[in-house]
Amino acid sequence: MPGTEQVEQILAEALAAVNAASSLSDLDAIDVKYLARKGAITSVLKSLKDLPLEERKAVGAAANSARIKLEETISAAKSRFQQAGIISTFDPTLPGIARRIGAIHPITRVIDSMCETFRGMGFTIAKGPDIETDYYNFEALNFPPDHPARDMQDTFYLENGLLLRTHTTPVQVRELEKSKPPVKIITPGRTYRNEAISTRSYCVFHQVDGFLVDEGVTMGDLKGVLVAFCRDFYGEGLKLRFRPSFFPFTEPSAEVDISCFLCGGKGCQLCKYEGWLEILGCGMIDPNVLKNVGYDSEKYTGFAFGIGVERTAMLKYRINDIRLFYENDIRFIRQFK
Amino acid sequence: MQLPYGWIKELVDINWAPEELASRLTLCGTAATASKFIETGFDKIIVGEIAELEEIKGSNHLKRAVVNTGDKMVPVVCGAPNAAQGQKVVLAQVGAVLAGGLEIKKMTLCGVESYGMICSERELGLTDDHSGIMVLPDDAPLSQPAGEFLGVDDYILKFDLTPNRPDSLSAVGVARDVACLAGQKIKRPEYNIVESSYKCSEAVKISIADPQACPRYAARVIKGVKIGQSPWWIKAKLLMCGIRPISNVVDITNLVMLELGHPLHAFDYRQFGNREVLVRRAENGEKFTALDGNEHILTPEGLLITDGEKGVAAAGVMGGLHSEVSENTTDILLESAFFNSITIRKSRIKLGMTSESSVRFEKGADPNMVPEALNRAASLIQKYAGGDILQGIVDCYPKEINPLMVDLRPDRCNKILGIRISSERIKEILNNLEFPISRINDSSLTVAVPTFRPDITREIDLIEEIARIEGYDKIPTSNRNIGPLFTSIRDDDRLRQEIRRALTAQGLDEIYGSGIADPKMLSRVAPDLAQVKIINPIAEDLSVLQNTVFYSMLRAVSHNFAQRNLDIRIFEMGKAFHPQKNSAPAEIEQVGLVLSGRTNDQWFAKGREHDFYGLKGAIEALSETLRFLPPTYIPATHPIMNEGESYDIKIGDKVAGLAGQVKQEMARLFDVKQSIFAAVLDFEVLLRNRSNEPSYEPLPRYPAAPRDIAIVVDEAVKVGDIIELIKETGGPLLERVELFDLYRGKQIGEGRKSLAFAFTYRSNERSLESAEVAELHNKIGQMLKEHFKSEVREG
């Protein structure tokens, strides 16, 4: 007949077996051997009815607690094995599963960002055709025929006296013709120059031009708008420099430089050791241009500016070859996601 | 243009360092940078004298020279054929670095030790002349640093001038700006002329046939000059200005042009046999051989200086070959003229050449500088080439050009600039710029604009002068106009942004084509579309505007395929240009989409070939994002697309574009050896058919009843037709039906496919009874069975 010692011996034996088990099926076998209907501990419990009352109580209690102890131990061991099983397939260093996102072309990025800045200052956006007449591209903008200033902008000519616009400034004329002051507009768009293709120049490029015409607009207002633009677009803390220049459609005219954001003005390769980066041209709209669109240039004054998009993108992202924008190598474009 | 820093200092008394001078000039509109003329400098390069010269045995050209530097005798090996005892030369001693970067070291040549090098002009970086060593005048002081003696150890100011400033194309012109900035007066070069008693007017008659093209022509005749080398100081100045010295007379005309900005020309007087100068238009077909030896066939666009009959110079552009001053010349006719800028511009474009002279006339020279330039040059010629200057100038100036009177209101100036400059300061600036003020009243000044500033004709031009001299940095920044008008984004720009959002979310990258195409390739891509030609293209393969964005997209595929970027998913928003009969070409904005190649295998999924369904999916994403009607695909023939895989895309009843698989031969034309799926959509159609705002429908209040149907049909049966029939039969209670499985395999037999659809039944008014769902579902099953003669399993 079984006694408490025998129960303890069975338990010890079973616990040792759990300890030695190396798989879930080992544990299942131990479960069958000790706890199933014909298992060793179950048999002890079944045989209790043949024992005297005193002994039945003692052996019964021992067998029950042995059963509970063994169940818990097997369960704990099982969950240890199960966990070990999961860890063996899970690898957090595998790449995540995601859809590929396409990239926005850097030219779009720069144009959108400039437009956002100027819209914030109350400029509306206007557009015009790529194919222009000599009048809108040159004459209305105070480029007289046979004037050397025309050499500044090498032009592609089409049939019937048409041409590919060399700047987006013609849109300024078209908009002024159909509006009443105040007119506060930017004109982003594509432009063309008949220049030899190189790392620095391409036959196609983009401009964001802008202008404001109203009563009492001054060169100080022009400076205010451009300083605000540069602060928003390039960041705080840069210095601006306005230096006299020449454009037929503005007078006075200026070129704007910002202190080199790479070296802070001390001089580096980016700024060709000058400490300044040329970023745009601007000026007060020439009275002849205002006259050409039927404005009283005594009453109204205005300013205009023009920013090269590719040049800006090249400075901002430090791209050294303008042709990359039009070659469309996806390894290039995908850097601008 | 470039000028030595020292020349400016001769003309104005300043103590600004070269860099500071350049920066100040830049900030007043005369953009300049400063750099050393000879970067390597002249350290250890000095004047010496060849004291001894002997052959080296065993060498056929090397000689051993001993150079006296005043305090020591330096042995040097020299190979120059012109070396001779007693010559003053330039000696680069051990440790010196020559212009090309060569460092002089002690050497042994043919067993002879050498402690330096006797330099040629090229080795010093002065000219390209390497025919022999540079021989200095006999009075060159021993041991003087050579750069100092030659006057070339100086900084160079390089100018990047705007086309509106003819006045700054000279040393005096630049110095005028400098003087104005420094508040000083410029020291003008002086001259002194001794004339002979013989009258110049007897030596030459001048007449102008076209005074519009040539308002002034003046000349002096100098007899008995001796053509030779210029003195060093002239050569040095020319070299530092980037001009090659030729001979004393020619060098002096160039020097005076650089000094005063007025071009001059020296002719061999013997060419004027009839003692006559006639300025006239060329005749059609008239021949003229220029100084460079090229013969030009002229038209009346060209202006000629003639001897009364034949052309001796292309006026203002270039002299003629036969009238050139040569070493045999003894008598010269010195021309100082003023030509109309447009005439010179047309003439030099026709001739296809520019010169220092044409640049200055084209920008606008000063008619009233004519005598000063002539006299200054004549005095220098007399001094350095000798000769008798005949008495007087023959000056043909039919109609004097006077200063233009322009009124300036100081108040207007301040209003435009947004600044307060006092009238006193304005007057001071005008005075310093040599703009005399002829009249002053309460509110305005009348300014006599000097004839050296033809660019200034209006008040606004004077205002610019005041602004640039005062300095743009003095204009206070105003914030009145940086806000606060409100503007909203344009509809078309919003659509562009949404298209970019939808397509990048589908994994497509945006590209930008140039829009300029090769006409031959383009006519293969779009044989049925006319092209817009560029009359003056950069190259034949960049000579038309594209008439479809397919062109630039195929170019991009081609580039990426060549680069082995094989998984190509791109889109472009670009213009297509179509010629029109009676108006400017139409500019049609298009959205192009291309998928080509296959996606890469990834650890969780196999890669897959791009196909038509991917393209269609991207367009579906567009229709969902932009909220236009789901596009339909109508079979259509497009030359670029495979037959049977070529569609028109319709939105409602509007054709919005086309899609399909690009023909293999077309892909090959662009060197692409993988399938290309492409679509193009018309931006305007999208803009008109999209709806800006999403529309809301209440969420369902009653439960849905999901059911399935699987059906096996012939391959020829189109899924779209099945779905259409299901929807038609299902009526309003069928909320949604979706294909969730497509299977082909042996079990269902060759030429057949199994399709499984998920159904959602729902009413918006009540909960559906399961019996009524079953009845409807059955009815659909029955309908499919009959219509497609197929097996149907319902679930």
Ligand SMILES: [Zn+2]
């Ligand atoms: Zn820098």
